[in-house]
Amino acid sequence: MTLNLHMSNSNVPSSPFFTLNKNHRLQYSRVLVTSVASEHAVRVTPELFRTNGVDRKSYAIYNDGRKTSVQNVDPExxxxxxxxxxxxxxxxxxxxxxxxxxxxxxxxxxxxxxxxxxxxxxxxxxxxxxxxxxxxxxxxxxxxxxxxxxxxxxxxxxxxxxxxxxxxxxxxxxxxxxxxxxxxxxxxxxxxxxxxxxxxxxxxxxxxxxxxxxxxxxxxxxxxxxxxxxxxxxxxxxxxxxxxxxxxxxxxxxxxxxxxxxxxxxxxxxxxxxxxxxxxxxxxxxxxxxxxxxxxxxxxxxxxxxxxxxxxxxxxxxxxxxxxxxxxxxxxxxxxxxxxxxxxxxxxxxxxxxxxxxxxxxxxxxxxxxTQMYRHSSKYDVFKDFLPISMTEFKTSPLENWWYRLCIGTAVFSTMEDGKIVRGLAGIPDKGPVLVVGNHMLWGFDAFSVVLEFLREKKITLHGLAHPEIYQIRVEDEFIMIPYTDAVKILGAIPVSPRNLFRLLSRNSYALLYPGGARESLHRKGEAYKLFWPDKEEFVRMAVKLGATIIPFGAVGEDDLSELIIDYNDMKKIPFFDQKVNEYNQGRTNLREGMGGEIAQQPLHIPIFLPKLPGRYYFLFGKPIQTKGKEHMLDDKNYLRELYMQIKCDVEKNIDYLLTKREDDPYRGIVERFMWLMNCGSLDQIPSFEP
Missing domain, CATH: 3.40.50.1820 (Alpha/Beta hydrolase fold, catalytic domain)
Structure with missing residues (x-):
């Protein structure tokens, strides 16, 4: 196609390239000249835009006055x-x-x-x-x-x-x-x-x-x-x-x-x-x-x-x-x-x-x-449009502040293939798909510590499967909830659903699942570290079908940081709190509705607790359970049931192990950790008990 360009020498730069500075830091690419205010304007056509703009195949710049062609090699x-x-x-x-x-x-x-x-x-x-x-x-x-x-x-x-x-x-x-x-x-x-x-x-x-x-x-x-x-x-x-x-x-x-x-x-x-x-x-x-x-x-x-x-x-x-x-x-x-x-x-x-x-x-x-406004097509897709956390987002996160990390004091252990327990995440496979399954502590804030440890040590995005309500904030809750939901989204959380779990594992991703959900994270007094898992083996069949490695883990430490004062049962006895809970749950989604049993009792509420002089979070990731090559067992209900019960049993064993071993941790208290930090330096190296 012939381009009809009408340019006035006085109005158009002498070169379609600018060299803004003699150093390479401030160079700018080819300039597309256009104006409709003058009769001598350049008429912009698709061909001109692709050729004289930054085109889809290559573009040119000046390096200290020398024209350089940059080939279109899409970055990873x-x-x-x-x-x-x-x-x-x-x-x-x-x-x-x-x-x-x-x-x-x-x-x-x-x-x-x-x-x-x-x-x-x-x-x-x-x-x-x-x-x-x-x-x-x-x-x-x-x-x-x-x-x-x-x-x-x-x-x-x-x-x-x-x-x-x-x-x-x-x-x-x-x-x-x-x-x-x-x-x-x-x-x-x-x-x-x-x-x-x-x-x-x-x-x-x-x-x-x-x-x-x-x-x-x-x-x-x-x-x-x-x-x-x-x-x-x-x-x-x-x-x-x-x-x-x-x-x-x-x-x-x-x-x-x-x-x-x-x-x-x-x-x-x-x-x-x-x-x-x-x-x-x-x-x-x-x-x-x-x-x-x-x-x-x-x-x-x-x-x-x-x-x-x-x-x-x-x-x-x-x-x-x-x-x-x-x-x-x-x-x-x-x-x-x-x-x-x-x-x-x-x-x-x-x-x-x-x-x-x-x-x-x-x-x-x-x-x-x-704000979920980054997308490649006409509709936002939580997978296709996901952008992993950047270094700036990681460093400036409130969860990475030194005082927060010192208060939480996360100590992570994992289990090798031979059963040996080691400090860190060496026991976690380097290739997906991986399904990490464990227990929620009060409020569910423990998920942040797990995801951040995977980023810090493995450079891996562990996608937490989160309650859909996180993505449906009401206007009256925005001021309180936005900092929390922003952190969840930046770290790669996905709304929990069978379809989303399938999509994660089929992409060889790392997924974090809490079968106990809201019932476990908003538990009542005396229920700390108690599992509220459904009777059906929801996630096992999918993991086996896709050959995922399952990592059961246990987490303890909520009682080291807070003490529950008013729980859901107490709120139901107090008219004011009862009314607020009912209003808060009006129109909200109960993911377990219709299942029966305790798992179905998932009303969202805000339990009242008192903070304590910080103790420490502990996580133990159990021995990896391989399901690759077991696809032929998908119709064997006994195998799926036994696998489900094994995972649940491993989580409970990990919890019991941590509750016992943390008594031997000389740095369980924040004062001891602070003194060690002042003397020795790094938050990543604060010792714990010997596994």
Whole structure:
């Protein structure tokens, strides 16, 4: 097909490539030039987008001025604890990239580019189009580029400072790329990541294209601009080249400091602040006064346009709202949008300012994952769309804080093929499918310790089979439940069901199953370490059919950390608690309903307990039970029953073993563990009893 391109030499960069810096760290890939504001615009066609954009076969960059072809070798699927690069690029990189982009503008029109830091995404990744805020540089994604680039085909919109493309023209630029992508991949979603003004632009495009599968990520969208015009800050914005009040310097400087190491990084923070403050002076060059005046008018018209069309938006929307935004009332605006939009989810970040994507405490990819908005096709699939935990997610998890690990003091043992018990997970097979089966302790928090140990020692994702209610949070429970459910999802939990267990094992995965379920984790007084398993051998037949290795394990330690004060039986005797329990369970799912016996008594409730001076969690993984080659025994009910009872018996034996042996542990108490840590160092090496 012949391409009809009409370019004006004065409006198009002299090269379709940019070399942003002499070092390799800040290079950018081929730029797609497009504008509809000029009669000399480049007309974007599918062929041009595939050829002059970052195409599906290869793309080209300049390495110190030398053109290099990068072949399309799809990266391997992400492995647990993959490097997401968070903190390796900061506000300093943003300023440097933005200035290099401005120097390379040459009066050109708006254009798309893909940061080389994004690299090549994993196979079948969806497209993500980044729409910048008032700065227009497109560099505002710098903190998240490496992580997003692993799972998205990222394209960033750059609007030169001298460009005066009106709102309608900008909408058409985005709209045209959206329609091209939809034509080439009609079954895949298209992500629009709108930052402030870019959020308004994303909403406008979504309103005009209700039949296209769009997913909108809006970072402090400027839809409330019309109600912000009378705020005192607006006069400062109009009078100054760029107000520093829009930025949270401290949060920006903390990006490269791990959340887990704040206490030891105070001087590092002060050093970053001193280095970063001069960087903010580039704002005046990015947005000179005449450009700022134009951009403010653009924001105002975009807000009016988007607000008048919210009713037409059918796309999924995720709003990221800051609690310390000095520019706009983002908290209230996020709630307003959630009421007006058909499919809107809101995540609040109370400690952040307006420039939320450049600040610490916001892991954009994690938020997309935990809201289950990352997908490759028209419908979310908990298996196909799962992304394993990254190194940053692992290190910044509250469950990895040194004080939490010290309090829990997890001691793990496993059993080798010859029956020998060893410290650690050496007895766990290195290849799946593996089904880990054991007992729940109070609240079920013990599952976190098991999954984290598998990640820490084996670099394996152990998929816990969790109660479906975790994935169906009611609005009134969000504030309490979101941190818990986010951790569950990040660690790879899957809603429990026979079908999901089959899918896990058929993928040679590692699955964690608690046959006692909610009844066991919300047990009554005097029932600690008692198994509440169903009479039917639910999981055994499936494990045998798929040749899975079964690992029975026992867990103890809940009585070392807490004491149950008011259980379910007590609550039923107190009218107030009884009413609350009944209300809480109204409309909720009972997975064991109709089974009969104790296992069917699974009302969800919140038992009241008192914390104790922390003791220690202990886990013993029993000898692996091989089922591979036993497929011919599937119709032998006696074999399946005996295998089921063997697994249950092994779990009980492991529990009894730990209850006895923990009495010989000199580091069972937190004081002893703390003293050892001060003298010797690592949380991974705190001794326990000799197996």
């Amino acid at each position: 699927e992400l492995k647990p604890l993959w490097d997401d690069g968070y903190g390796t690029q900061t506000i300093k990189d943003y300023a440097e990239i933005a200035m290099d982009l401005i120097k390379s503008d040459h009066g050109g029109p708006p254009r798309w580019f893909c940061p080389v830091a994004c690299g090549k995404p994993i196979k079948n990744s969806p497209v993500l189009l980044y729409l910048p805020g008032m700065d227009g540089t497109g560099a505002g994604l710098v903190v998240h580029e490496k992580a997003l680039g692993k799972v998205f085909q990222v394209q960033c919109l750059h609007i030169p400072a001298s460009d005066r493309t009106p709102l309608k023209g900008l909408i058409q630029i985005v709209e045209e790329i959206v329609r091209i992508e939809h034509t080439t991949s009609p079954d895949k979603p298209i992500y629009l990541l709108g930052d402030s003004f870019g959020g308004n632009l994303a909403l406008a495009v979504a309103a005009r294209n209700p039949t296209i599968d769009l997913i909108l990520i809006l970072a402090n969208p400027a839809t409330s601009y019309e109600t912000t015009l009378e705020r005192p800050l607006m006069s400062l914005l109009r009078d100054l080249p760029m107000s520093p009040l829009l930025s949270d310097f401290v949060n920006m400087s903390m990006v490269e400091i791990s959340d887990a190491n704040y206490s030891s990084s105070l001087w590092h923070l002060f050093g970053n602040l001193a280095e970063d403050l001069p960087v903010h002076s580039v704002a005046a060059r990015i947005l000179p006064k005449d450009t700022l005046t134009w951009k403010l008018k653009l924001v105002e018209s975009a807000a009016a346009y988007a607000n008048s069309r919210l009713h037409a938006i059918t796309a999924e929307v995720l709003v990221l709202a800051s609690g310390k935004d000095n520019f706009m009332p983002c908290n209230n605006e996020a709630q307003r949008l959630s009421r007006l939009l058909k499919h809107c989810n809101v995540r609040m970040f109370q400690g952040n300012g307006h420039t939320i994507l450049l600040e610490s405490g916001v892991n954009l990819l994690s938020t997309i994952k935990t």
